[in-house]
Amino acid sequence: MDDATLRAHLQRFGFSEKEVDTYLTLLAHGAAKASTIADDAGVSKRYVYSVSEELADRGFVEVDDHVVPTMIRARPPEEVVDHLITDAETIRPALENRHTKTEQATEQFEVIKSRETVLKRITELIEHSESELTLSLPADRLSAVADELRAALDRGVLVMLLITETDELPASAEGLASITRIWREPMPAMLTADDRVGLVAPAEMLTSSHTETQAIVFAHPQLGPVIVGSFVGNYWPVATEVAVGDPAALPLTETDFRKAVIEATLWLRTEGSLNARIEGRWIDTSEPVSFEGRIVDTTQGIVEPTNSQFPIEASLTVDHEGTHVTVGGEGAFIEDIEAERVTLCNDS
Structure with missing residues (x-):
């Protein structure tokens, strides 16, 4: 994860930009005096003391004021994540209860x-x-x-x-x-x-x-x-x-069927051979189906050369017990199978 994405995620947890600067500076040190953090983060020493107390209350840092000068330590990331998960799980029942009492907006x-x-x-x-x-x-x-x-x-x-x-x-x-x-x-x-x-x-x-x-x-x-x-x-x-661009790394599991088709197309053009695990249902009987087979071909209108009859058409042709079957995504009706999940994997 790059620095910008990390900062964005921290801001979603309620961090201000200055708090992000201060916390990331402390993480880089592991433990440091307030004056050291203030100098490196470009904030005042007084601000460091103030924000450290807030971060301590939220489980991100520990403030050791039993030594002189006071030391501020970043809690291990795994402990911070566990603390956040515990907090989220604690409020889940209340959120679910309120959600059932409120009509969800559909548009x-x-x-x-x-x-x-x-x-x-x-x-x-x-x-x-x-x-x-x-x-x-x-x-x-x-x-x-x-x-x-x-x-x-x-x-x-x-x-x-x-x-x-x-x-x-x-x-x-x-x-x-x-x-x-x-x-x-x-x-x-x-x-x-x-x-x-x-x-x-x-x-x-x-x-x-x-x-x-x-x-x-x-x-x-x-x-x-x-x-x-x-x-x-x-x-x-x-x-x-x-x-x-290059295809995604394998194995790749997708519920977005169009993405699975495009990635399969890119892989077949670079490597020449690819398998897929298909989970879904037979369209004619609605019976569930789950199997792994070699991808014989893809049909799509996104990457050149395209081979679809209409631009949004996307399907896989997969070998199933010696027979070629066609696989479509949600709402498929001209293919043999409607897929709910596709896992692309190397041909073994």
Whole structure:
């Protein structure tokens, strides 16, 4: 985990930026005097004493004021994590109880009127992505989200990036995505994360200082796949593929079927042989099925050369007891199997 991601996670636990600086400085020392921490973290000695007491109450440090000068020690990380888990488990019953009493929101929308807020929301959605990310953005706005895209790749997120308003791959775009395409024309800024949440903003909202247009951020179980379908079906095919990253390390277990298909495609093209463990159900009988077989082929419209009949089509053809069967994802109906989980592994 890089430094920026670590800092972001600590801030989610309620750390301010100064508290992060102080705590990371103390971790680097293990144990130190307040004056040493203050000098290295660029804060006052008085602030170190104050924040150390707060961090001690939260289980992150120990303050030994029985010696002179007072020593501040960072608790071992495994103890800190155990303490956080214990706290989380303690409040779980109360959270679950309150959750059952409240109707869960099934859809959420936010209307945005400023460019700065659009970029902020894009950054936040990238930071919280877990499996798959689609993003279109003008070339001159890439720098605003470059660090977050790199961090997403490091987390194993499949990143499909379409850079608009450019004829060539910007040097700054190297290493930002799993698959990168470019298109010289403007298009709406579109983002989806894990088919759950996303954002759509008119092209002029990111290129013009004065516009009356508005962007929409959404969290809707049906809208996410629709936006992905528009991105992959309408815009992705007209763009030019300019960069493809290496496949993920194996074994790789995925519930995101499209990601499994893309990773399998990349592996087959580099290594030539790959197995898959399929867990799901037979579509004609709804009976559960679980088996491991050699992947014979993939069908997809994301990585060139594509071979799908329509852009969002994604499937695996797998050898099952000497017979080739087709495997689709959630909602599959033309394949033989609807997969719930796919594990890609080396052909043994």
